[in-house]
Amino acid sequence: MEPPCCSAYNELRYKILTRSNPEEAERLIEAAQELVNLRWKTYEDMTRWDAKEFGPVV
Secondary structure, three states, rough: OOOOOHHHHHHHHHHHHHHHHHHHHHHHHHHHHHHHHHHHHHHHHHOOOOOOOOOOOO
């Protein structure tokens, strides 16, 4: 998976934002990358879980 910092700039909305408000664009990209990193860590942690830990959420 390509990190948001690379793939997001291919989207028109981010290209426009980088021209109109580069500071906000950078802030949003950093926030998106933090979320990707958190999700990736969660998936890595889940690989170490036992099957019984994947019960339904109540």
